[in-house]
Amino acid sequence: MLSVSGLTKTFDQQPVFSGFTLTVTRNRFAVLIGPSGCGKSTFFDVLTGVTPADEGLISWQGSDVDHLGDLAAYMHQKDLLLPWFSLLENSLLPARTGGEDLKQARQRAIQLFSRLGLDGYEKHLPHQVSGGMRQRCALVRTLMFNRDLVLLDEPLSALDAITRKSLQSLLLLLQSEFNRTLLMITHDVDEALLLADDLYLLSVKPMRVVEKIELYDDKPRRFDNPELLAIKKTIMQKLEGDIDHVS
Amino acid sequence: MSRSNLLAFGILVLVLGLWEATCRIFAIPIFILPPPLIIAQTAVLKAPLILPHALTTGMEIVCGIGLALAVAIPLAMGMFAWPWLEKALSPFLVVSQAIPVFALAPLLVVWLGYGMAGKILMAAIIIFFPVTVSLLEGFKSCDREFRVLFRLMGAGFWQTMRLLYWPWALPHFFAGLRVGVTVATIGAVIGEWVGAQKGLGYLMIQANARLKVDLVFAAILWLSLMGLLLWFGVGWLEKKSIHWKENQQIL
Ligand SMILES: Nc1ncnc2c1ncn2[C@@H]1O[C@H](COP(=O)(O)OP(=O)(O)O)[C@@H](O)[C@H]1O
Ligand SMILES: [Mg+2]
Numbered sequence: 001m002l003s004v005s006g007l008t009k010t011f012d013q014q015p016v017f018s019g020f021t022l023t024v025t026r027n028r029f030a031v032l033i034g035p036s037g038c039g040k041s042t043f044f045d046v047l048t049g050v051t052p053a054d055e056g057l058i059s060w061q062g063s064d065v066d067h068l069g070d071l072a073a074y075m076h077q078k079d080l081l082l083p084w085f086s087l088l089e090n091s092l093l094p095a096r097t098g099g100e101d102l103k104q105a106r107q108r109a110i111q112l113f114s115r116l117g118l119d120g121y122e123k124h125l126p127h128q129v130s131g132g133m134r135q136r137c138a139l140v141r142t143l144m145f146n147r148d149l150v151l152l153d154e155p156l157s158a159l160d161a162i163t164r165k166s167l168q169s170l171l172l173l174l175q176s177e178f179n180r181t182l183l184m185i186t187h188d189v190d191e192a193l194l195l196a197d198d199l200y201l202l203s204v205k206p207m208r209v210v211e212k213i214e215l216y217d218d219k220p221r222r223f224d225n226p227e228l229l230a231i232k233k234t235i236m237q238k239l240e241g242d243i244d245h246v247s
Numbered sequence: 248m249s250r251s252n253l254l255a256f257g258i259l260v261l262v263l264g265l266w267e268a269t270c271r272i273f274a275i276p277i278f279i280l281p282p283p284l285i286i287a288q289t290a291v292l293k294a295p296l297i298l299p300h301a302l303t304t305g306m307e308i309v310c311g312i313g314l315a316l317a318v319a320i321p322l323a324m325g326m327f328a329w330p331w332l333e334k335a336l337s338p339f340l341v342v343s344q345a346i347p348v349f350a351l352a353p354l355l356v357v358w359l360g361y362g363m364a365g366k367i368l369m370a371a372i373i374i375f376f377p378v379t380v381s382l383l384e385g386f387k388s389c390d391r392e393f394r395v396l397f398r399l400m401g402a403g404f405w406q407t408m409r410l411l412y413w414p415w416a417l418p419h420f421f422a423g424l425r426v427g428v429t430v431a432t433i434g435a436v437i438g439e440w441v442g443a444q445k446g447l448g449y450l451m452i453q454a455n456a457r458l459k460v461d462l463v464f465a466a467i468l469w470l471s472l473m474g475l476l477l478w479f480g481v482g483w484l485e486k487k488s489i490h491w492k493e494n495q496q497i498l
Contacts (some may be wrong), residue, residue, distance in 0.1 A: 024457070076392055084414045084491045092398050097402035145400070146361055188415050 001026050002068075002149060002181065007056030009039070009046055011016045016042045017207040019058070022200065026148075029175050030184045032203025033235075040185045043207065044153050046139040050072060060149065073145035073180075079134040081126040087133075088113070088122035091140040098146075105144065105212075112140045116170055132163035138171055144176060150174060151183035156191065168194055172219055189239070193232055194221050201238055211238060281461040290465035296450075301446040301469050307363050307435045308377065308477065311370025312428060317443035319375050320345050323382035327412070328404055333383070340376065348372050356442035371436040374427030381423030385416025410488065418492070421485040428477045 009018040016039035024030040032040055045051045047058065049067030057064055062073050073094075081090045088109060095105035113201045114124055116136045127135055132237055135156065142150055155171070156164045168191060186192050192199055199213040213231065215221075263283045270276070270282035290297070326333035341382045348369065355365035389412055397407045411412060439448025454462035 004379070045395075048395065048399055050398070069399055070401055074396065076396070078392055080392055080396050082393075082411065082414070093401045096410070097397070097400040097406055127491070167393075 001061060002183065003057075003059050004047070005057050007058070008054045009042055009044070010052070010054055011042075015206045018105055018210060019203075022209060024181060024183055024198070025060070026061075026181050027175065027179055029172075029195055030198045030200065031196035032183070032185045032200045032202055033187065033189065033192045033239075034207065035137070035191065035204050035239075036187060036203050038202055039207035040202065041153055044074075044151055046184065047151065048072065055193075059152060068149065070172045071147060072149040072151050073142045073147045075138055075142045075150065075152045075155045076155075077158050079131070079138040081134055081137060083126055086123050086125055087118065087129070087137045091137055091144055094141060094145045107137070109144060111138060112143055115173075116140055119167075130163070131159055132167065135159060135163075135167055136170065139174075143174070143180075144165065148179075148181055150180045150182050152182065154185050154187065157187065164191070176219075189232065189235055190223070191224075193228055193235075194219075199235070201235065251291045265419060267364070271324045278458040278460050283465055285461050286464040286468060288467045289461040293465055295309060295402055297447070297466060297469055299382040299397045299467070300445055300447050300450045302364065303436055303446040304366075304439065305473055306434075307366040307438075307446065308369045308370050308428070308431050308473075310363070311376055311431055311435065312424075313369060314371035315378060315427065315431075318371075319382065323379050323386065324408065324463060324465035326383055327381075327386040340380065344376055348434065351439040354439050361442050361444050366443065368436045369434045369438040372430040374424070377423040377426045378420065379423075381419045381426075386412045386417025388419070417489050418485075421481060423491070425478065426479050427480055429474060432470065432477065 002022075002024040004023070005021045008018045009016045010018075020043065022030075032043075032108050033038055042051070046053045047068050049069035052067075058067060060063060060068060065071065081087070081189065082093075085093075088106070091109045091112070092102065092105055095102060095109075110122065111121060116139055118133065118136050118140065121129055121133060124133075126137070129137075135158075138155075152171070156167050159167060171182070171184075172195060175182055193215070196213075196215055198215075199215060201210045201213070202208070214233075214237070215231065216227060223229065223232075267282045269278060271453075281289075322336075326336060352365075352369060355369055359365035359368065393411055393415075397411055402410070408457060435446070436451075437450035439446035440452055444450040447470050451463050451466045454460070454466065482484070
């Protein structure tokens with residue numbers, strides 16, 4: 001279980017968030033959704049130790065940690081594949097830097113390539129494949145971290161709608177098949193509704209949780225479900241209310 | 248041949264043709280300005296004389312490159328790894344650029360004598376600066392998100408250097424090296440002018456004193472060809488080491 005309490009971060013005397021508190025239960029898919037510039041990426045920076053928090057506690061599995069830099073895997077909107085390495089070599093980077101046995105890691109990576117629909121693309125360079133393929137490879141790399149917690153910062157927002165759909169089902173695999181605990185940022189309400197177990201609506205800066213919505217369990221979800229549509233309607237109203245509040 | 252290549256070739260032929268014609272029409276003596284054909288002839292026929300000198304100059308430049316890289320690469324890495332080191336050294340780097348290196352040539356003869364050492368040092372000093380600065384810039388230009396990724400993967404500095412920063416900075420490195428080797432050729436020759444026992448610069452001074460102007464030009468021709476060779480050599484090395492970019496252009 002990931003738990004964050006009283007987290008505060010200030011840039012130039014302006015609090016990005018102050019006393020931010022959030023709990024993500026193990027093997028759940030938590031999604032943060034909020035207006036852009038509200039501090040979501042800064043929150044992840046604090047979580048991963050890229051920038052220190054001013055105050056607050058982070059704990060993972062019941063014990064306090066400074067940050068999650070060596071406990072969480074991370075996936076970004078950009079695929080962050082190194083152009084000089086093949087897709088397979090890229091996916092093996094966490095194994096290399098982690099000093100794992102490369103032979104075993106390679107076997108595992110090749111299996112993941114085929115599981116995520118990248119069969120036969122192991123030797124391709126990143127620029128030789130589509131954006132969707134690259135993001136799949138980034139997903140393989142994320143899994144190769146071997147870390148229970150996965151942080152996703154708008155991982156699919158650079159992709160076109162159709163590619164995004166197929167990648168969304170792969171994100172669900174992270175939870176159902178690979179037992180990861182997921183914390184994802186998105187600004188796509190539909191995506192959030194399809195993937196989340198726990199959906200957190202965030203306010204504008206200074207960021208705080210406006211509302212936590214627990215969604216029903218069965219996934220994959222479809223938008224012809226009236227329950228989901230009803231939830232979507234509430235969320236849209238809340239988000240719009242927030243926008244009115246700003247202007 | 249592309250249009251621009253054709254034009255370049257045309258201009259070359261035109262200039263050489265005009266030169267040749269001027270020399271013949273006005274019957275300019277060879278010891279004032281020899282025509283291109285004579286120069287080419289001298290460059291070929293006197294090859295046994297010129298070659299050892301060319302080898303010396305080439306050796307000086309290559310050793311100069313080696314020496315410069317041996318200092319520049321660790322220094323750029325160090326300044327990148329420790330920002331305080333960069334802060335401390337960058338004023339010196341800037342000031343060192345204000346010194347006209349060519350003006351050091353006579354001093355280098357006093358300190359290091361008439362041999363190759365002074366010329367090697369001269370070439371090295373010239374190459375050192377652009378390589379160090381551009382390599383450091385290259386390291387620094389690495390995107391923040393990639394650094395964060397490597398941090399999260401738990402990669403140490405040297406591992407990140409090898410897997411990320413170094414390949415990232417390669418295009419910058421080669422841009423600096425290209426600038427460096429071109430100027431280094433001039434540096435080595437000036438070093439030889441001031442005081443040497445061998446080398447194309449030495450040959451030029453000797454030939455000039457004896458009014459063998461065709462030999463002076465022949466030496467310049469050899470020097471130019473060596474410069475071109477270096478330029479393309481660096482370009483070839485660049486293509487080889489940045490293979491992923493080359494592929495990108497093909498696609
Ligand atoms: N290094 C920084 N220095 C000053 N302000 C920053 C810095 N990084 C982010 N901010 C500010 O913090 C706020 C939140 O940014 P960010 O976390 O990127 O938002 P988002 O929710 O869109 O990911 C923004 O208003 C931004 O201007
Ligand atoms: Mg963001």
